Amino acid sequence: MTCAEGEQLLERQFVEGLSPVEGASLRAHVATCERCRRAQQQLARVDEALYGAPLSPQRVEQLEAELLGGAVRALPVRRARGAALAITAAALAASLAALVWWRAGPGDEFQPRGAVGSGVGLQALCVRADGTTRSSAKPGQTLPCAPGDVVQLMYSAKEPVRVTVRTSGGAELVASPGLTLDAAASAALPLSTPVGPWLSGPTELQADFAAAASGKPLATLRLTLTPTAP
Amino acid sequence: MELVESPPEAAWPASLLGAFRRGEPNTLSQLFRAHVNAVTRALRVARGHQGARVFDSVADVEAAVLETFSRAFEERARLAYDGERSFVAYLLGFARYVGLEHARKARRVTVVPHDDELDFTDTGPSPDEAAEATQLGALLDDFRDTLDPDTRRLYELRFVERVAQEAAASSLGVTRIQLRRRERDLKLALLKHLRRHGYVDGVSVQGWRVEREAAS
Numbered sequence: 485m486t487c488a489e490g491e492q493l494l495e496r497q498f499v500e501g502l503s504p505v506e507g508a509s510l511r512a513h514v515a516t517c518e519r520c521r522r523a524q525q526q527l528a529r530v531d532e533a534l535y536g537a538p539l540s541p542q543r544v545e546q547l548e549a550e551l552l553g554g555a556v557r558a559l560p561v562r563r564a565r566g567a568a569l570a571i572t573a574a575a576l577a578a579s580l581a582a583l584v585w586w587r588a589g590p591g592d593e594f595q596p597r598g599a600v601g602s603g604v605g606l607q608a609l610c611v612r613a614d615g616t617t618r619s620s621a622k623p624g625q626t627l628p629c630a631p632g633d634v635v636q637l638m639y640s641a642k643e644p645v646r647v648t649v650r651t652s653g654g655a656e657l658v659a660s661p662g663l664t665l666d667a668a669a670s671a672a673l674p675l676s677t678p679v680g681p682w683l684s685g686p687t688e689l690q691a692d693f694a695a696a697a698s699g700k701p702l703a704t705l706r707l708t709l710t711p712t713a714p
Numbered sequence: 715m716e717l718v719e720s721p722p723e724a725a726w727p728a729s730l731l732g733a734f735r736r737g738e739p740n741t742l743s744q745l746f747r748a749h750v751n752a753v754t755r756a757l758r759v760a761r762g763h764q765g766a767r768v769f770d771s772v773a774d775v776e777a778a779v780l781e782t783f784s785r786a787f788e789e790r791a792r793l794a795y796d797g798e799r800s801f802v803a804y805l806l807g808f809a810r811y812v813g814l815e816h817a818r819k820a821r822r823v824t825v826v827p828h829d830d831e832l833d834f835t836d837t838g839p840s841p842d843e844a845a846e847a848t849q850l851g852a853l854l855d856d857f858r859d860t861l862d863p864d865t866r867r868l869y870e871l872r873f874v875e876r877v878a879q880e881a882a883a884s885s886l887g888v889t890r891i892q893l894r895r896r897e898r899d900l901k902l903a904l905l906k907h908l909r910r911h912g913y914v915d916g917v918s919v920q921g922w923r924v925e926r927e928a929a930s
Binding site: 495498499500507510511514515521523524525526527528529530533534535536537538539541543544547548550551552642667 | 742750754755758770771772773776777779780784787790847873876879898902904908913
């Protein structure tokens with residue numbers, strides 16, 4: 485996000501509030517932009533002077549949508565193969581927030597998505613370099629993804645789990661084996677993987693979940709990645 | 715949606731506790747709205763054991779607020795809450811951990827501190843902040859004086875008397891959606907006013923027009 489884009493979002497946040505996508509994206513931007521950070525601080529003081537509270541009604545709605553649509557925390561993106569990865573964590577977080585927010589239905593905010601009765605769930609997202617979501621897939625579905633995109637996995641788990649993710653082609657999508665994850669609803673795995681030559685044809689992705697405490701296998705979830713044109 | 719400040723602290727009825735423990739979305743939503751400003755206030759003024767503010771920016775505070783509620787609303791935490799002790803204290807317990815983690819990551823705290831080393835006491839504005847608040851107050855008064863009578867009435871209802879949107883809409887004889895639209899236009903005009911007087915750095919009003927109607 486450029487500073488000019490950040491400023492526009494700041495304006496809109498002040499005037500009418502932002503969507504969860506935009507809110508997450510702006511938060512990531514101001515972390516690196518002193519000018520926008522200062523402006524946001526000033527606008528927050530204006531809101532407090534107007535409403536007598538730190539958050540305007542619009543900001544409360546925005547944060548509530550981010551939280552109850554599935555909190556998306558900062559996503560460190562693994563920079564595989566040097567700096568080839570163009571997407572920013574901010575854009576990715578924004579895109580994920582959008583998807584999770586959009587998909588969240590009433591009554592299931594804190595329930596695993598894609599679960600198979602084992603208390604775990606999995607969802608894969610394909611995120612373009614500009615941070616928009618190209619596609620998403622749940623277990624049993626296919627995820628079209630293009631070179632330059634990033635594959636990001638989301639998981640849900642009722643208890644802390646260890647997950648190992650492999651592909652049929654042998655490509656490693658996350659730091660496997662045995663990444664330990666906290667119990668969460670629609671949280672992002674802490675790593676993501678850019679699509680490169682390894683995705684030259686339909687590729688099965690398999691995620692093995694096991695209880696972190698006991699090592700007891702919980703579920704094996706599969707979906708298919710397939711290359712598509714940018 | 716209007717801001718609802720924290721209700722008086724009392725033991726929760728069994729129905730509320732049950733709904734919270736089950737993670738019913740409406741209950742979580744109401745609790746979030748009722749307490750988010752209290753948590754935001756606390757995190758904004760949080761100071762580490764050396765007296766330095768833990769969070770530097772609005773964005774950092776927002777992220778910490780989300781993290782606090784996210785942890786407080788996790789199933790394990792919900793089931794552990796008894797409905798007897800203060801819910802604000804319950805939330806601030808998570809806020810304390812979130813603040814300490816942030817401070818440690820920012821290297822403001824070199825060792826894992828004890829629980830009592832994050833202070834949520836609001837010590838009031840610094841001299842610079844107080845001066846800025848005075849300047850802002852004068853600018854807001856100036857702005858109000860430029861408004862036509864109808865818009866000024868809206869400003870006073872919403873930002874001086876702080877009447878809820880629904881009641882303000884009723885008082886002005888408009889629908890709530892119309893009121894929201896007028897309030898939005900009012901804030902845009904205010905932003906231009908502040909910009910013109912050099913208050914808001916780095917934000918130039920682009921003249922965009924809001925096309926999306928927010929849900930009421």
